[in-house]
Amino acid sequence: MSLSTDIKEYALSLGYDRVGFTTADSFPVLQRELNDRSDMYDWVGSWLLRNADPTNVLPEARSVIALVYDYFRHSYPEEMTGKVGRYYLSWGTGGPPHPIHRARNVLLIEFLQNQGCRVGWGLPSRPSAARTGVTNYGKNCFAFIEGIGSFVSIVALVIDKELEYDTPTYDVNCPEECTLCIDSCPTGALYEPLRMNPHLCVAFNSYSTPGSNIGQGQEVLPLELREGMGTWIFGCDVCQQVCPRNQAKLKAELPPNVFLEHIADDFQLEKILNITDEHYRRMYDLLAMNYINDKRYFRRNAAVALGNQGSQEAVPILNEAMQDPDELIRGHAAWALGRIGGNRTKKALESSLSRETSEYVIGEIKTALAMS
Template identity: 25%
Template sequence: MDADATLSLALELGFSTARICRADEAWAAGDRLAEYVADGHHGSMAWMEETLERRQHPTAMWPEAKSAVVVGLNYGPEQDPLPLLERRSEGVVSVYAQNGDYHDLLKKRLKHLARAFAGKTGKQVKVFVDTAPLMEKPLAEKAGIGWQGKHTNLVSREFGSWLFLGVMLTEAELEPDEAERDTCGSCRACLDICPTNAFPQPYRLDARRCISYLTIEHKGVIPVEYRQPMGNRIYGCDDCLAVCPWNKFAQTSTEMAFHPRPELKGPLLAELAALDDAAFRQVFTASPVKRIGRDRFVRNVMIAIGNSGDHELVSVVEAALDDGSALVRGMAVWALGQLSPLRVSEMHEMKVAAEPDLDVVTEWQALSQKIS
């Protein structure tokens, strides 16, 4: 089974694109990753530091790897996500998470490809879909699927910003494709649109400032300086992806599994704030959103409510002041201060006296000082 046959099979299996690169050649991506971690730009994602050595090169994962078959699956949205940020009483979930977990679909197809390849060639293979310590984006650039733009994400001439990536490593030596070249030029659209200035320089992301990191990976109280810039983003952020000029070539995904669920098309913040743990699990069954848990999700919803300017949501916030989660209560205090600061002075003494959690007390005190 040669390179052409392998790529043809990948396309037959439903992948949008597939190309090949050497997996055993030197590259600069490993050094860039080490510098990134040394600078602390990975934030609290300790797994990046713990797996650094294995991430630095594909052969660190598997010394026998000679070739990488890199596949992409288009998840282009039906509509530009940026206008949704103006609908402030609704929550915005990142495009990739508006339906089922893409890992399942990609891995199923990759395993099919791997079984067929191993059966035809007798060569060993391993498959990866971004849950293992393998850097797919540098491999995708090396294979010619796209290039890592100034926002560090992959950009494709054919699909713009919207590609899920998977990799099949093999000990077979396959004819590689030509690498893609960076064609960002002087464009800074992705850097300039970032609400939290998370890019200290082109091609470098400081995750600690990134809304995707803050709403998904960050487990505690979200720092005050990032709350208003979050707007109504309640899971992830697509701004730097959506603004890319190369999206003029993007295509709406034909995969029904990637089309948004009806309940995530403009979900009302009031309804999301009312989710208890059981309801959260039901709504987000098989969704990437489920992994952050109900409390962190409603924490994000409270911040979005505080940014909404919708005074009809004050009663929703007041109900959350008695939530079982201190994380939710703390963000509800902040949201109340944004929507109705006078209510803070009325409730402050009573709530602080009854509140055992330091973070929540700190939120009350900060708001009291703000309006005094």
């Protein structure tokens, strides 16, 4: 058997849904996009541009391997839906306690090394998967597998051996007239087919924070994006949820994920607003590619989400948050109270204003009072 066949069979036996091979040529379309829209992609620094040429990852690069995994195999608990992106279902690409998906990647890399291959990783995943022919694009910028949809994770590796290459699929396989994803994007981040501005994206703003490993996002959530963030505290699935190409999967009767059902209760917004270290550790350990590295940003996002949920029942807990030692939490709780509105929130805001000393929070309270 050839090396290509060996790799494909081993990868499929590990549970990957698709495996494809392509040359180690650079990705000129991505390079051009990153250069042309450098104002939108300033947060990736130079690493993505650098990795768009596989020889920068592995000087002896000859072939790229794309491995795609359908992570949407279980139903998603109601408590998490609309709050955390379904990418959560691919938890554990990081370390313990749930390293199953990471183990798949590690086993494959070990297999390649045992075949005498040098291996590099960190290549742009969606362009790699398209060029290996295992996915095609949607206008929402996601990679799709026909019959599975876009809830897939991709690993792209580069090796120093020639393989038998697959046929690329650069197509956008969407119905020509469909613009549901663009029309539904709550902040206008997805502004035309295959063009998204991360700085306006709910997902990006939910987890790109100062000190995060996905850009140095803003500490204070931009006012103009807060309503659009809805109840999302980590990620956003809107442009995938509305997509006709994902409906079969979204409507399918999938078995429950027993573990997620077990921890689903942790995802109540009130609990996240007052998240404990233990609760944070459980979320942090399990969120795939967790970009937030300080629990105050989950709290910040939960305050905004409670405001957008709009229930008067959240007023007491937000009012309590107005006494939090962290001004970031007080500021976003004030906005949430203003968003909920009503006499009770107005009184709570006025009372907070009388004792507040932070200029930042005073500004937030005044904005909130103008809203309520």
